[in-house]
Amino acid sequence: MDGTAPDFWPNSGYHLLTRDNAGHMAVTDAFLRAYLQRPEIAPIEESCDAERALHGALMANPKEAVSAERLAALADPDAGENYQVFLDFRDRLVLAGTVEACYLDIFRSGGVTIPPLFIDQMAQVVTRRVIDGTDDPFRARAAELLFREQTVTLKDGAILLGDTETVDMLAATAGMGALGKLVVESGSAARQVDMDVLQAETAEIYWGRNERYDTVLDITFTRPGLDALCRVLESWVRHFLQAEVSIQPVQEIADDKWVWHLGLDAEASALLNDLYEGNDVDDARMERLLSLFRLDFMDPNQMAADVRGRPIYLALCMTPERTLRVKPQNLLVNLPLAAES
Numbered sequence: 001m002d003g004t005a006p007d008f009w010p011n012s013g014y015h016l017l018t019r020d021n022a023g024h025m026a027v028t029d030a031f032l033r034a035y036l037q038r039p040e041i042a043p044i045e046e047s048c049d050a051e052r053a054l055h056g057a058l059m060a061n062p063k064e065a066v067s068a069e070r071l072a073a074l075a076d077p078d079a080g081e082n083y084q085v086f087l088d089f090r091d092r093l094v095l096a097g098t099v100e101a102c103y104l105d106i107f108r109s110g111g112v113t114i115p116p117l118f119i120d121q122m123a124q125v126v127t128r129r130v131i132d133g134t135d136d137p138f139r140a141r142a143a144e145l146l147f148r149e150q151t152v153t154l155k156d157g158a159i160l161l162g163d164t165e166t167v168d169m170l171a172a173t174a175g176m177g178a179l180g181k182l183v184v185e186s187g188s189a190a191r192q193v194d195m196d197v198l199q200a201e202t203a204e205i206y207w208g209r210n211e212r213y214d215t216v217l218d219i220t221f222t223r224p225g226l227d228a229l230c231r232v233l234e235s236w237v238r239h240f241l242q243a244e245v246s247i248q249p250v251q252e253i254a255d256d257k258w259v260w261h262l263g264l265d266a267e268a269s270a271l272l273n274d275l276y277e278g279n280d281v282d283d284a285r286m287e288r289l290l291s292l293f294r295l296d297f298m299d300p301n302q303m304a305a306d307v308r309g310r311p312i313y314l315a316l317c318m319t320p321e322r323t324l325r326v327k328p329q330n331l332l333v334n335l336p337l338a339a340e341s
Contacts, residue, residue: 005133008140008210013121014128017099023239024098025129032062032090040082048075054083063094089118099125100240107329123147123328130235137206138228141198141217145229146236146328148213152290152318158220159290162195163213164323170195170214200224219291219316221249226291233264233331240332244298249291253313260312262334264326267317290324291316295335304336312336 013034017025035041036058043052050073057064066087071080092114096102103122106114124147131143144150150161151168197216198206203224206215217225230247237245253261253275261276263269271289274281293314300309312335318324 005135006207006210008207009124009128011211012124012128014125014132017125020098023129024100025125026098027093027096027102029062032093033059035086035090036062041086046076047079050074051076051079062090085115089114103329104240104332107333120147126239127232127236127328130239131232136228137203138198138217138224139232140210141206141215142219142225142228143232144213145217145324145326146232150217150324150326152322152324153216158218158223160197161217161219161225161324166195166213198225221251221291230293233328236328237331237335241335241337243302243335243337246296246298247293247314250294250313251292253292255311255313257310258313259307259310260336262312262314262330264314264316264328264330265324266327267319268315269330271317272313272315284320288318288320289315290318302338304338307336308338 013031014025016031016034017028020026036055041055043055047055050070054066054070054074058066066083071083074080074083092105093099093102096105099122103119103126106112106119112119127143127146131139134140144163145161149164151164153160153162195214195216196202196205197218209215219226219229226249230249233247234245237243258276261272263272267288271281271285295312295314297303303309314331316324316326
C-alpha cells in the first residue's frame with residue numbers, strides 16, 4: 001500500500017453525507033435523492049403524469065411535504081405504497097438529523113416498522129464511517145457481516161463465511177451470469193465456481209472487488225478474520241456509545257460469576273439464554289455455535305452498578321440452514337450501561 005487508505009463501498013451513499021460536530025453523519029438532500037433514484041421509486045415508462053410530477057418535485061426538494069391525497073392520485077397503487085414507505089423513512093431520518101440517531105431511535109423505541117432493506121443500508125453507511133481510513137482488507141470484509149447475510153461452510157475445522165446473495169447467485173448461474181443460468185436450467189454440467197478465501201498473502205484482492213461481495217472470510221479461532229470482526233465491533237460500540245470496549249474471542253465461558261451476555265444474532269441470543277438458565281441444549285444446537293467472545297469495558301464506571309467490572313459474553317451462531325444474520329443493534333441496546341445522570 002502507498003499509505004493512502006482505499007476507498008470502498010462507493011454505492012453505499014457514504015460520500016453523500018456530511019459530518020456533524022460529533023462526527024456522525026448528517027442527512028443531506030443528496031442522500032435522500034439517492035433513494036428517489038432507486039428502481040422502486042424512479043418513474044418508469046408506464047408512470048402517470050401525477051407520479052412523474054411528484055418525483056420531479058421531490059428531486060428538486062427531497063424534504064417537501066407530501067399529502068395523502070397526492071399519493072392517492074397516483075394511478076398505480078403500488079407506486080403510492082412505495083412512496084409512502086420512502087416518505088415515512090425520510091421523515092424519520094430528517095427528524096433524527098443523523099443516520100446514527102435514526103438507527104438508534106428505531107431500535108430503542110421498539111416495534112421496528114422500517115423495512116429491513118433500509119435498516120441494512122443504514123448499518124452499511126454507519127459501518128463505512130466506523131472503519132473509514134482502514135487499509136486492512138480483513139476488517140472491511142468482516143464489516144460486511146453487520147449488513148449482509150452470510151452462508152456458513154465448515155471445512156477441515158475452518159469456519160468460512162460467504163455472502164449469501166452471492167453464494168445463491170453463483171449456485172443459480174454457475175458464476176456465468178445469464179448464460180450460466182441457462183446452462184444450469186438445461187441440466188448441463190455446470191463448472192465449479194469457487195469464491196476466494198481471504199488469506200494474509202492475497203487479501204489485497206478485496207479492494208478491487210469490494211462491492212462484488214465475492215470473497216470468503218475465515219472466522220476460525222486465531223485467524224485474522226475473527227480478530228478483524230472484533231475490532232469492527234469495538235469501533236461500532238465506540239462510535240455510537242462513546243465507550244471504549246475490548247472484545248476478544250474465547251473458546252468457552254468458564255465463569256462462576258457469569259452475569260451478562262448478549263447474542264450477536266437471534267440464534268446466539270436464544271442459545272446463550274438457555275445456557276445461562278441451565279436449560280438442556282442438544283448437540284445439534286451446540287454445533288451451530290460459531291464463536292464466543294468476551295467484552296470488557298475499559299472504564300467500568302460506564303457499566304450498570306450491579307454488573308460493574310464483570311465481563312460480558314457474546315456469541316455468533318448459524319441457523320439450521322447454515323446462514324448467519326448479525327444484528328449489530330444488539331450491541332447498542334443490550335449492553336448494561338450506567339444510567340445517565
